[in-house]
Amino acid sequence: xxxxxxxxxxxQFTLLYATVFLVxxxxxxxxxxxxxEGGMSQTVPAGDPLVLAGPSAxxxxxxxxxxxxxxxxxxxxxxxxxxxLVALVVMALVSLPLGRLLARRVLQPLRLxxxxxxxxxxxxxxxxxxxxxxxxxxxxxxxxxxxxxERLEASxxxxxxxxxxxxxxxxxxxxxxxxxxxxxAAKPEPHASTVALADRVRVQxxxxxxxxxxxxxxxxxxxxxxxxxxxxxxxxxxxxALGERSAQIAAKRLGVTTDxxxxxxxxxxxxxxxxxxxxxVDNAVTHNGDDGWITVTASVAPGExxxxxxxxxxxxxxxxxxRLARPFxxxxxxxxxxxxxxxxxxxxxxxxxxxxxxxxxxxxxxLRVTVTLPxxxxxxxxx
Numbered sequence: 001x002x003x004x005x006x007x008x009x010x011x012q013f014t015l016l017y018a019t020v021f022l023v024x025x026x027x028x029x030x031x032x033x034x035x036x037e038g039g040m041s042q043t044v045p046a047g048d049p050l051v052l053a054g055p056s057a058x059x060x061x062x063x064x065x066x067x068x069x070x071x072x073x074x075x076x077x078x079x080x081x082x083x084x085l086v087a088l089v090v091m092a093l094v095s096l097p098l099g100r101l102l103a104r105r106v107l108q109p110l111r112l113x114x115x116x117x118x119x120x121x122x123x124x125x126x127x128x129x130x131x132x133x134x135x136x137x138x139x140x141x142x143x144x145x146x147x148x149x150e151r152l153e154a155s156x157x158x159x160x161x162x163x164x165x166x167x168x169x170x171x172x173x174x175x176x177x178x179x180x181x182x183x184x185a186a187k188p189e190p191h192a193s194t195v196a197l198a199d200r201v202r203v204q205x206x207x208x209x210x211x212x213x214x215x216x217x218x219x220x221x222x223x224x225x226x227x228x229x230x231x232x233x234x235x236x237x238x239x240x241a242l243g244e245r246s247a248q249i250a251a252k253r254l255g256v257t258t259d260x261x262x263x264x265x266x267x268x269x270x271x272x273x274x275x276x277x278x279x280x281v282d283n284a285v286t287h288n289g290d291d292g293w294i295t296v297t298a299s300v301a302p303g304e305x306x307x308x309x310x311x312x313x314x315x316x317x318x319x320x321x322x323r324l325a326r327p328f329x330x331x332x333x334x335x336x337x338x339x340x341x342x343x344x345x346x347x348x349x350x351x352x353x354x355x356x357x358x359x360x361x362x363x364x365x366x367l368r369v370t371v372t373l374p375x376x377x378x379x380x381x382x383x
Contacts (some may be wrong), residue, residue, distance in 0.1 A: 013102070013103035013106060014096065014099040014100045014102075014103045015099065017095075017103060018095035018096045018098070018099035019095075021094075021095040021098060021099065022088075022091055025088070026088055026091075029084045029088065032080075032084075109133075109138040110138065113129060113131065113138070113141065113142055116129050117129070117145060120149065125149055126153060127149070128146045128149060129142045129145055130142075130146070131143070168216065170208075170212055171209075171212060174205060174209055177205060178205050181198045181201050181202060181205070185198035217272070217345050217349075229268050229269060229353075230267070230268075230270065231265050231267055231376045232265065232266055232268060232270055232273055233265050234264045234265070234277065234298055234307055235260045235264060237273065237277040238277060238281070238296055238307075240274075240277075240278075241277050241278045241280075241281035242281060242296075244278070245281065245285045248285055248286075249294075252288060252289070252291075252292065254285065254288055254291075254292050254293060254294055255292070255293040256293070256294045256296070257294070257295045258295075258297070259295075259297045259298070260296070260297070260298045261299075261300060263300055264298040265305065265376055266373040266374065266375060267353070267374050267375060267376050268349075268373060268374075272349045272352070272353075273349065273353075275349065276345070276346050276371065277307070279342040279343065279345055279346050280309050280342075280343075280346055280369055280371060281294075281296070281309065283309075284296075284309050284311045284367075284369070287313075287367075288311050288312075288313065289312075289313060292311065292313065293311070293312050294309065294310070295308075295310045296308070296309050301375075303375055304355075304372055304373065304374050305372070305373055306371070306372045307372075308368065308369070308370050308371075309368075310366065310368045310369075311366045311367050312364075312365060312366040313366040313367070314365050314366075315362075315363070315364075315365045316366075316367060318360070318361045321359045321361045321367065322359060324343045325343050325344055325346075325347040325357055325359065326344055343359070346371060350371050350372070350373060353373055353374065354373075354374050355371065355372050356371075356372050357369070357370070357371055358372070
C-alpha cells in the first residue's frame with residue numbers, strides 16, 4: 001500500500017506519523033464534545049423557584065419549552081457525535097497518505113545518499129557524496145561515508161600498485177634464473193640429469209612468467225576505463241587466438257566452428273581486448289577433452305556486441321561455474337600451465353570497458369562463456 005515495503009523505515013515512519021495524526025485529531029474531537037456537553041448543561045435550571053411560583057398556564061408553557069430545549073439538545077448532541085465519527089473516518093483515511101508524504105520528505109536525503117553510494121564501485125572510488133546543508137545527522141552520515149570511501153580508495157590503490165610493482169620486479173630474478181639454466185644446459189656434453197632438470201625448471205619458469213604477466217594485466221584492467229579506446233573488430237582477434245593454438249587444437253582433435261558476422265566491433269583498448277579474447281579461447285582449448293568441440297559466435301545489438309564461446313564436456317554445477325571469474329578458481333584438479341587467472345582477467349577487462357562476463361553451465365554439458373562489450377555507438381562507463 002502506497003508503495004511501502006513491510007518492515008522498512010519508511011513504513012515505520014508512515015505508521016508513526018499516521019498514528020500521531022489520528023490520535024491527536026481524536027483527542028481534539030473528544031475535547032470539543034466534552035466542552036459542548038458542559039456548555040449545554042449550564043442552561044436555565046428547570047426547577048427555578050420564581051418560575052414555579054407563577055400561574056399554572058405559565059408553568060405549563062415553561063415546561064413545554066424546557067422539553068423542546070432538551071430534545072433540541074439531544075438532537076444536537078447526536079449530530080455532533082455523528083459529525084465527530086465522520087471526521088475520525090476521514091482523518092483515518094487522510095492520515096496514511098499524509099504520513100507517507102511526511103516520511104518520504106524526511107527520508108529523501110537518505111535515498112539520495114543510498115543511490116549515490118550504489119553507483120560507486122571499486123573502479124570509481126574517487127567519487128564522493130559531497131552532501132551540502134546544515135550540520136545534522138544526515139550530513140554526518142554522508143561525511144562518514146566519504147571518509148570510508150577515501151580510505152578504501154587508498155587501500156585499493158596501494159594493493160594494485162603493490163601487485164604491479166611486485167610482478168614487474170620479479171621479472172628480473174626470473175630472467176637471471178632462466179639465463180643460468182640455459183648456460184648450465186649449454187655446456188659441452190651436459191649430464192642427462194642436468195638437461196632434464198633444466199627442462200623442468202624452464203617449464204616452471206614459464207608458468208611463473210605467465211602468472212606475473214596475468215598479474216600485470218589484471219592490475220592494469222582494474223584501474224578503470226582505459227585511455228586508449230578505439231573501435232576494434234573481433235574477427236581478426238578470434239582468428240589470431242585460434243591460430244596461436246592450432247597445434248594444441250590439432251593434438252586434441254578439436255572441432256572448431258566460428259560464426260562472426262560483419263560489424264562485430266567493440267570499443268576498447270587493443271592490448272586488453274586482445275588478451276581478453278586470447279584468454280577466452282585459451283580457456284576453451286585448454287579445458288577441453290580429446291575429440292571435443294568449440295563454437296565461437298558473436299551477436300551485434302544496438303550499442304553492444306556479445307562474444308559467445310561454447311564447449312562440450314561433462315555437466316557442470318552452476319554454483320561452481322559462478323566462482324570461475326575469481327582469481328585462482330578452477331574446476332576439478334588443476335591443469336598443467338593453468339594458474340586460474342584466465343577468466344578473472346576476462347572479467348576485469350570486460351568490467352573496465354563497461355561490459356560484463358557471464359558464465360553458464362550448459363544443460364547438455366560443457367560451458368558457455370559470454371562477454372558483452374560496448375560497441376562504437378555505446379558509451380564506455382565506469383563499472
